[in-house]
Amino acid sequence: MKDLAPPDVAASDAVADIRDLSVRLGERFEVAIEQLSVAPGEVLVLDAPSGSGKSTVLGLVAGAVAPQARPSRHRVAGHDLAVAPCPPGPAVMGFVLQTHALVPYLTMGDNVGLPARIARLRVAPDWAREVVGSLGLADLLDRFPAQLSVGQRQRAAVARAMLARPRLLLLDEPVSALDPANVRAVEELILRLAGDAGSAVLLAGHQIAGSAFAACRRVRHRVEAAGALTRSVFQAEAV
Numbered sequence: 001m002k003d004l005a006p007p008d009v010a011a012s013d014a015v016a017d018i019r020d021l022s023v024r025l026g027e028r029f030e031v032a033i034e035q036l037s038v039a040p041g042e043v044l045v046l047d048a049p050s051g052s053g054k055s056t057v058l059g060l061v062a063g064a065v066a067p068q069a070r071p072s073r074h075r076v077a078g079h080d081l082a083v084a085p086c087p088p089g090p091a092v093m094g095f096v097l098q099t100h101a102l103v104p105y106l107t108m109g110d111n112v113g114l115p116a117r118i119a120r121l122r123v124a125p126d127w128a129r130e131v132v133g134s135l136g137l138a139d140l141l142d143r144f145p146a147q148l149s150v151g152q153r154q155r156a157a158v159a160r161a162m163l164a165r166p167r168l169l170l171l172d173e174p175v176s177a178l179d180p181a182n183v184r185a186v187e188e189l190i191l192r193l194a195g196d197a198g199s200a201v202l203l204a205g206h207q208i209a210g211s212a213f214a215a216c217r218r219v220r221h222r223v224e225a226a227g228a229l230t231r232s233v234f235q236a237e238a239v
Ligand SMILES: Nc1ncnc2c1ncn2[C@@H]1O[C@H](COP(=O)(O)OP(=O)(O)OP(=O)(O)O)[C@@H](O)[C@H]1O
Pocket: 025, 026, 027, 028, 029, 048, 049, 050, 051, 052, 053, 054, 055, 056, 057, 098
């Protein structure tokens, strides 16, 4: 297994570099990223409690959740999302949602290839075969999402996010429905993507201890009260 210690890079080299990015959810709850940067080849782990706002943090990073106000900094792989808040394409960012979000009327194969096809990206055939094969999806490509188990759908969502070897991979509990062998397969693919392609990975999950990512740098979480407002604040550990 590869060493996942964060490479010694300046913040300006980070794939994702964020300061003061927040959203208000309802009247009294705010999720705020105080500071977060992920280097090429690094896996940064987000393992705060359920309901603290991990999925919201990933959505903010992706540009899929509109922030409260313009952030001090929101850069992803050269895109300044503070200026142009539009999620970049699949070569820049891959995102595995907790809901998997497969298109119900497309086969699994078409689902997995969809972002690359929309972006007119050529996917390396060897990499596509490796992703599909190692996740045990090769015999399931013609099935529709309703004909798959939850774990199979989760593996399809992982494959879809990885196919274009994105510069930034956002993973929301990507192994929550998997057995140990498939957990291992997903972990190894994440390590391949980070180690070989230099992708930066932000991983939200509850089962980090004992995983391949137990020693990775973490995002710290704290709760602050500001009058009637509760702020759930996230800040990455220093490199
Ligand atoms: N309109 C709203 N008003 C108040 N709170 C809200 C509103 N919408 C969402 N929330 C809260 O915001 C938080 C955001 O949830 P989110 O899914 O980001 O958390 P999470 O840490 O990913 O949770 P889990 O680990 O259970 O998936 C939750 O506590 C939710 O109850």
